[in-house]
Amino acid sequence: MIISGNDLSKSYNQRKVLDHVSIGCDAGEICGLLGANGAGKTTLFKILLGLVTPDTGTVAVRSASNKKIGGIIEGPALYEYLNAYENLKIFGSIQGVDVSKKALQQCLESVGLPQDRLDPVRNFSLGMKQRLGIAIALLNNPACLVLDEPFSGLDPLGVAALRNLVVDLAAQHQLAIILSSHIIEELSKICHTLYVIKEGRMVNQGPAQELITNNTTTYTICADNIENSLALKAYETRFKGSCAHIHITADRVPELIFQLHEEGIYISSCVPELNMEKLFETTAP
């Protein structure tokens, strides 16, 4: 593991925010931390990043770099009155990295930011600020990147662009990336491993697709004329327009799709609906 937090606990005013939580991420791996608001995600990240001292447990980061870990907590925090170059220069110079114009241009390019924007970052969109925040986090080549709710507040295009950037960083730079969200769809699309946190305790964890498959009990299948399907009569089904919400386990979905095809019903989409209650109630081994 590049980063591992073991047995981490934290209390504020006798309220336990984290209760013996462990998390780890390897090089090139993207780990997702799923939890509702107030579940303890940000506190866990602050501990991993060394901003908060845990009551119990340890954090170990395996890296020879001067900066072992980079991250963004609760959205990008930048000097709004400075431009992107000046922000990079400030954060770069204090840690002794190359802050020549060429180097800063490369930083901006690596996160897909335009190099000709010289106005203060307060004029930037949230997506651009998020990218600049990542560029700052990546200064000095950390081995691990921790991103707290990186998709929060972004429009669909911004979400897609940031998702691609995160995947590229993990694949091309072999970064260990841990990111949090309260939206499963965002995490399921890019994460190799998922951790589920509830009320300060890790209640579920494992390979992302396995976890999703095991906790998916409903699929939404959309197709013309689907309400006349005979195959669907074998399942508990609710119809809404040309879509059917079907209570079915993942292993039986291919068979159902085949049957629908045989009936001449051509599927336009098949979306798994994760059973969040089940996902959040499972006790971790």
Place this chain on the structure above:
Amino acid sequence: MKALIKAEIFKLLRQSKTWYALAALLMIEGVILFSAYFQGKNILDILLDNLKKSFYFEGTLLNGNLLVYLILNTLWFHLPLILMIIVSGSLTAEYKDRTLQTIMLQPVSKWKFILSKYIVAIGFTLAVVGMLALTSFTLSYGLFGKGDLIVYLNTLNFFPSGDAFVRLQYAFVSGALSMVFFSVASLTLAVIFREATKTWIVSSLFLILSNLLLKVDFGDTIFNRVFFAKLNDTWQNFFYFNINWTLVYTNSLLLCGYSLLFMAIGILLFHKKDIG
């Protein structure tokens, strides 16, 4: 450390509030100069009504030296107040905008970071006092010329123009130490309270109490001699005919000691507290 100090100076100079504060100080100085002219005229009329019949005074007594002295008398409340707002704001803004988190996510030592804030705060304070001294002398001499200085401290003290100029310079240097103390104290308060409004209220209270306690006579006690509030008018010692240099040096050293103590407390607290 050098890079941290450079970054702090860069941030300070790029923030519009710094320039607003400097503009406010210059505006206040202008108003003080204007009011000091009329105040000085009244004081001179009262003080010298009888003396003018018996003594000859060279040049006009309502001159640049008297005006700089009157500016000095009124400057030591407005100046620390604005300095405290700017200096404490340099840290509370980092808490509010969460840029402190971003800084602490870089491989930067906490104590070096906060020490660089203190160093820049001290440098900025000295630069502002220097700027005010320069503008005070320039405006006062430019508009009202030079001349003998008359000051009433227990008795009337007269200083020839050249001597007055030197004493006024010493007074600015001594006053600068007081300003450094208030700036350092406000940064320590910012470390404790983190939030801008709370820090400003407590800083203002600290300044007002210091000014009130300065006037209270605690008798011939050690407390009366070493309590920080009593050290802030050390600059007045330069306007007694014989300067008590021992007292000036002792008070200045004590004030530097208090500034270092407040700084040490701030650094320790900042280092101990979690960020975020």
